[in-house]
Amino acid sequence: MIRVVLVEDQALVLGALAALLNLEPDIEVVGRAADGEEALGVVEETSPDVVLTDIEMPRMTGLDLLAALRDRGDACRVLLVTTFARAGYLRRALDGGAAGYVLKDAPAVELADAVRRVHRGLRVVDPELAARAWTDRDPLTDRERQVLRLAGEGLSNAAIGERLHLAPGTVRNYLSEVIGKLGVGNRVEAHRVARRKGWL
Numbered sequence: 001m002i003r004v005v006l007v008e009d010q011a012l013v014l015g016a017l018a019a020l021l022n023l024e025p026d027i028e029v030v031g032r033a034a035d036g037e038e039a040l041g042v043v044e045e046t047s048p049d050v051v052l053t054d055i056e057m058p059r060m061t062g063l064d065l066l067a068a069l070r071d072r073g074d075a076c077r078v079l080l081v082t083t084f085a086r087a088g089y090l091r092r093a094l095d096g097g098a099a100g101y102v103l104k105d106a107p108a109v110e111l112a113d114a115v116r117r118v119h120r121g122l123r124v125v126d127p128e129l130a131a132r133a134w135t136d137r138d139p140l141t142d143r144e145r146q147v148l149r150l151a152g153e154g155l156s157n158a159a160i161g162e163r164l165h166l167a168p169g170t171v172r173n174y175l176s177e178v179i180g181k182l183g184v185g186n187r188v189e190a191h192r193v194a195r196r197k198g199w200l
Contacts, residue, residue: 002119005031005046005076007039007053007065013104017052017081020108027115036060040068048076049119050099055082055089063089066096077118081111086198088138090129100124138199139181147174149200152191 004021006029008014018029031046033039036053037060043051051069055062066078077099082089085103093101099118102111103126114124140148143164150160157168157175164171175187184190194200 001028002026002050002115003028003030003046003048004115005029005033005039005042005048005051007033007036007042007051007057007062009034009054009057013054017111021052021112021115024112027112036062036065036068039065043069043074043076050079050115051076052079052081052115055080055084055093063092063096066093066098070097077121079114079118079124084198085126085129086196087129088194088198088200090125090198091138092198094123094125101129102126103129138197140178140194140199144174144178144181145194145200147171148178148187148191148194151175151187152195152200 004027006014006017008017014032014034018032021027021029030048031042033042035057039051039053053062053065062080069076069078078097079100079102080093080098081102081104083104090101100114100123102114102124117124146164147160150163155163157171160166160171161168178190179186182190182193184193191200
């Protein structure tokens with residue numbers, strides 16, 4: 001049996017995914033979590049083969065969960081399942097060691113097949129999104145991404161600097177660089193564009 005932990009913040013979707021996968025003779029859902037933070041405990045308790053996780057969730061995203069599982073050396077493979085067909089998310093997922101990235105609107109039989117293939121050590125990626133990921137490169141550095149995320153929350157340069165231990169002038173320079181890279185007029189537009197492309 002392939003042991004799976006499901007991570008999804010929408011209870012209805014979580015229940016549907018569990019029901020669909022439990023219909024498969026060789027797949028068993030051994031745990032469920034509503035966000036990445038909760039998932040860390042569930043994974044520790046259940047030792048699954050595959051963690052199937054959404055990306056955008058409160059407290060800890062699927063990408064943050066992926067990084068946390070890798071950092072602590074968990075052996076499970078991570079399959080991201082999302083409604084967001086964003087090339088930036090895919091690039092970050094693959095760079096972070098994800099075994100797969102599929103969309104929620106894929107047929108149930110494809111989802112079960114993706115779980116099996118990931119369990120066998122293969123990598124599963126939505127083909128159309130994969131093609132887009134190679135042409136739509138993320139131009140942001142990790143630090144620029146951190147600064148832009150906080151700017152998107154409405155924080156001032158001084159508040160961002162305090163949070164990240166940077167001088168307000170340095171924050172301003174990072175934001176200017178981001179605005180230039182994205183070819184937009186201000187930090188609000190920069191945040192909107194970067195979010196839409198999955199770079200945040």
